[in-house]
Amino acid sequence: MLNRRHFLGAGAGTLLASSLPRPALSSGAADKTLRFVPQANLANFDPIWGTQMVVRNAAVLVWDLLYGVDATLKPQRQMVEAEEVSADGLTWTFRLRPGLKFHDGEPVLSRDVVASLERWSARDPMGQMIRAVQVELSAVDDRTFRWVLRRPFPKLLLALGKTTSPCAFIMPERIARTDPFKQINEYVGSGPMTFARTEWIPGARAVFERFAHYQPRPEPASWLAGGKRVLVERVEWQVMPDPATAAAALQAGEIDWWENPIPDLVPLLKGNPAVKVGIADPLGNIGSFRMNHLQPPFDNVKVRRAVLAALNQQDYMRAIVGDDDDLWKPLPGFFTPDTPLYTEAGGGILKGHDLDAARKLLSEAGYKGEPVVCLLAQDQPITKAFGEVTVDLLQKIGLKVDVVATDWGTVGTRRTSKAPPASGGWSMFHTWHGGADCVNPAAYPSIRANGDKAWFGWPNLPGVETSITDWFDAATPEDERKAMAALNTAAMDGVVYAPTGFFLSYQAWRASVSGIRRGPIPVVWGVSKS
Amino acid sequence: MLGFILRRLLATIPVMLVVGFFVFGLLSLAPGDPAAIVAGDQASPEDVQRIRASLGLDQPFLVRFGTWGGRILQGDLGTSLFTNLPVTTMIAQRIQPTLSLMLVTLAIAVSLAVPLGVVAAWRAGRLVDRCVMGFAVLGFSVPVFVVGYVLAYVFAIKLAWLPAQGYAPIEAGVRPWLASLILPATTLGCAYVALIARVTRATMLEVLQQDYVRTARAKGLGQGTVLFLHALKNAAIPIVTVIGIGIALLIGGAVVTETVFAIPGLGRLTVDAILRRDYPVIQGIVLLFSFTYVLVNLVIDLSYTLLDPRIRY
Numbered sequence: 024m025l026n027r028r029h030f031l032g033a034g035a036g037t038l039l040a041s042s043l044p045r046p047a048l049s050s051g052a053a054d055k056t057l058r059f060v061p062q063a064n065l066a067n068f069d070p071i072w073g074t075q076m077v078v079r080n081a082a083v084l085v086w087d088l089l090y091g092v093d094a095t096l097k098p099q100r101q102m103v104e105a106e107e108v109s110a111d112g113l114t115w116t117f118r119l120r121p122g123l124k125f126h127d128g129e130p131v132l133s134r135d136v137v138a139s140l141e142r143w144s145a146r147d148p149m150g151q152m153i154r155a156v157q158v159e160l161s162a163v164d165d166r167t168f169r170w171v172l173r174r175p176f177p178k179l180l181l182a183l184g185k186t187t188s189p190c191a192f193i194m195p196e197r198i199a200r201t202d203p204f205k206q207i208n209e210y211v212g213s214g215p216m217t218f219a220r221t222e223w224i225p226g227a228r229a230v231f232e233r234f235a236h237y238q239p240r241p242e243p244a245s246w247l248a249g250g251k252r253v254l255v256e257r258v259e260w261q262v263m264p265d266p267a268t269a270a271a272a273l274q275a276g277e278i279d280w281w282e283n284p285i286p287d288l289v290p291l292l293k294g295n296p297a298v299k300v301g302i303a304d305p306l307g308n309i310g311s312f313r314m315n316h317l318q319p320p321f322d323n324v325k326v327r328r329a330v331l332a333a334l335n336q337q338d339y340m341r342a343i344v345g346d347d348d349d350l351w352k353p354l355p356g357f358f359t360p361d362t363p364l365y366t367e368a369g370g371g372i373l374k375g376h377d378l379d380a381a382r383k384l385l386s387e388a389g390y391k392g393e394p395v396v397c398l399l400a401q402d403q404p405i406t407k408a409f410g411e412v413t414v415d416l417l418q419k420i421g422l423k424v425d426v427v428a429t430d431w432g433t434v435g436t437r438r439t440s441k442a443p444p445a446s447g448g449w450s451m452f453h454t455w456h457g458g459a460d461c462v463n464p465a466a467y468p469s470i471r472a473n474g475d476k477a478w479f480g481w482p483n484l485p486g487v488e489t490s491i492t493d494w495f496d497a498a499t500p501e502d503e504r505k506a507m508a509a510l511n512t513a514a515m516d517g518v519v520y521a522p523t524g525f526f527l528s529y530q531a532w533r534a535s536v537s538g539i540r541r542g543p544i545p546v547v548w549g550v551s552k553s
Numbered sequence: 554m555l556g557f558i559l560r561r562l563l564a565t566i567p568v569m570l571v572v573g574f575f576v577f578g579l580l581s582l583a584p585g586d587p588a589a590i591v592a593g594d595q596a597s598p599e600d601v602q603r604i605r606a607s608l609g610l611d612q613p614f615l616v617r618f619g620t621w622g623g624r625i626l627q628g629d630l631g632t633s634l635f636t637n638l639p640v641t642t643m644i645a646q647r648i649q650p651t652l653s654l655m656l657v658t659l660a661i662a663v664s665l666a667v668p669l670g671v672v673a674a675w676r677a678g679r680l681v682d683r684c685v686m687g688f689a690v691l692g693f694s695v696p697v698f699v700v701g702y703v704l705a706y707v708f709a710i711k712l713a714w715l716p717a718q719g720y721a722p723i724e725a726g727v728r729p730w731l732a733s734l735i736l737p738a739t740t741l742g743c744a745y746v747a748l749i750a751r752v753t754r755a756t757m758l759e760v761l762q763q764d765y766v767r768t769a770r771a772k773g774l775g776q777g778t779v780l781f782l783h784a785l786k787n788a789a790i791p792i793v794t795v796i797g798i799g800i801a802l803l804i805g806g807a808v809v810t811e812t813v814f815a816i817p818g819l820g821r822l823t824v825d826a827i828l829r830r831d832y833p834v835i836q837g838i839v840l841l842f843s844f845t846y847v848l849v850n851l852v853i854d855l856s857y858t859l860l861d862p863r864i865r866y
Contacts, residue, residue, distance in 0.1 A: 064825060066635040074593030204603040206637045224646045225636040226825045227817030263815045271705050271717040432585035432830050439589060439598060
């Protein structure tokens with residue numbers, strides 16, 4: 024039976040619960056700890072073995088690069104003090120900056136660099152191109168290494184400094200000697216932050232601590248180039264798969280920076296004076312409608328062109344960003360808008376949105392009613408939204424559609440199949456490409472059209488390949504631009520894939536955080552908390 | 554009794570074997586390739602194949618099952634394909650939040666639901682009963698994530714009393730630990746409270762019609778004594794059974810609750826592992842959950858002997 028004492032006891036319990044402290048760091052520690060919600064879970068931490076963007080983003084904190092691309096998309100010296108190239112362009116000699124140290128206190132030596140570049144070049148498409156013309160990569164002395172080639176490779180510095188995964192991170196030789204197809208299990212870095220391995224809980228948390236012996240360059244920081252001065256002592260990545268949870272945590276001040284708020288929640292965040300919202304990466308993303316060039320009906324270029332003729336990028340973009348016109352642009356091409364080599368040459372077909380023209384092309388193609396097997400990943404908001412627009416579009420122009428609603432993991436496997444769609448193959452799937460990868464053909468595998476060696480869909484378009492070779496060989500910016508115009512035209516003619524538009528995304532942070540920059544990677548140098 | 558416990562424990566071995574075989578088989582049949590996920594978009598088919606081989610995924614089904622089974626017998630659940638960490642380490646990293654969440658949920662649910670069910674049965678057909686049953690319908694009907702969002706909005710964002718997300722380990726202190734669990738446990742407990750309250754009410758209604766209850770009242774015993782000492786004890790077996798069955802409900806609910814409140818527990822580990830096709834992790838967790846469930850049922854069976862001395866094993 025309840026009595027007065029029991030009642031008072033229960034009341035006190037309730038009061039205690041209502042005044043329970045929120046888990047928090049002490050104010051001093053909190054000022055020096057940046058709590059960041061990344062785009063995805065850091066499931067592994069070998070940036071050569073696992074090439075996911077989130078791994079690359081964590082790796083840039085821990086490992087440094089020989090060169091770093093800056094905001095003008097040019098590679099700048101980072102760990103390298105100076106380089107020299109022979110007159111014939113065949114021998115590159117590099118000298119490392121003095122005083123570079125790994126996180127275990129050992130100096131960074133040329134042999135570490137050589138081993139790191141060997142592992143990287145085994146996995147990276149540009150690295151493989153260099154290996155194909157490599158005569159020798161060797162350490163000359165502790166701070167000097169040399170790369171001798173059979174034929175000139177003018178984009179060598181870009182390859183070493185590019186932001187596309189895998190990046191040419193420098194690791195100690197003993198770690199870099201690991202088979203590139205096996206995962207490293209020691210994380211000794213060369214960059215501005217150390218990785219707190221004991222605090223790593225994959226799927227939940229990853230912690231990075233400032234490396235006191237890191238020597239930043241004297242220049243101002245610009246993307247992956249310049250002085251990487253870390254102003255906080257500790258960066259905590261907190262993985263939050265649910266956007267609503269991240270939004271609540273940011274508003275409640277439990278996190279400081281959220282890499283990718285979804286557009287639906289942005290108005291809510293903008294209405295909170297304690298939160299700031301801005302564009303994350305000005306290079307954005309390019310949506311892709313990828314077709315299988317080996318199987319009917321998309322083995323016929325006229326059917327592929329019918330899709331281009333009918334496709335209205337506005338429909339795709341509105342499906343993912345809603346009414347926010349600041350977040351998207353039409354893209355009559357394959358390359359990132361507002362970058363030096365951007366071109367719309369040959370992109371007229373994407374401006375018409377002409378369903379009748381598309382139906383006529385289908386008729387000319389002799390379409391026999393083969394079902395278009397659409398692999399639509401439902402667990403990715405972008406591909407799910409794209410898929411809904413595509414099904415409607417294809418049906419409108421008279422294609423028979425067979426929707427395979429599945430998850431991204433299944434799409435990732437099934438798209439490797441070259442079998443007919445009815446036997447476990449596919450006709451099309453949606454994805455998107457980071458704009459940073461699409462500024463030129465250097466690290467843009469999905470633009471390649473070299474048949475069996477090309478990206479999924481395996482387009483075989485010699486004109487595209489010739490233009491890519493011309494770009495790699497281009498000695499002047501003018502030659503590069505010419506090659507790019509020819510490439511865009513050839514890729515559009517043969518429909519390597521159908522671009523569904525260019526879109527941006529937001530990032531959000533507490534007003535107490537300053538120094539956050541726009542860029543393809545959310546870097547923490549220069550970021551501080553008040 | 555000891556013989557019964559031993560027999561039941563031995564019976565878990567074939568159960569675990571069957572569970573293990575089915576999980577392994579289902580995962581092998583499921584589409585998706587972890588090697589393709591690891592290799593990323595830029596990898597060539599040859600690269601994917603080399604990664605597949607390095608992960609041992611190119612081996613035939615029976616060879617892989619045999620290797621895995623052999624390791625299990627030695628207490629080794631294998632290594633995650635993605636993190637390169639032992640599955641036991643990953644489970645150990647995640648078990649405390651999930652156990653804490655389930656224990657606090659269980660405490661909240663039982664301490665609320667049983668009295669509510671008893672009172673509802675005592676006042677059957679009256680306003681209190683209707684309120685309790687109305688709450689039970691709501692508890693069953695409203696999805697866990699909706700309850701979670703509403704609670705987080707009110708108590709974390711608007712009132713700022715409790716954290717909106719995250720888990721404070723018990724090593725950080727009991728108060729922060731409890732503070733980080735109140736909202737998730739309440740969220741997870743809603744359906745559980747509803748379930749237990751309904752069963753308690755139904756069982757108590759039956760018991761309250763018994764002659765010995767009338768006799769107890771005739772003797773002049775207080776209402777509380779009659780309800781909680783005499784009637785509830787005799788109604789306890791179905792209630793305890795449903796509490797045990799509800800453990801499965803809690804495990805399922807923990808997946809959603811841990812996602813909504815960003816709690817790094819086994820539920821989230823399961824979802825992440827499934828999405829990535831991290832087979833050793835999925836298999837390890839499913840085995841753990843199955844074993845837990847078998848064990849909980851054993852404990853419940855044993856509790857019957859305490860609740861009803863007529864039951865003997």
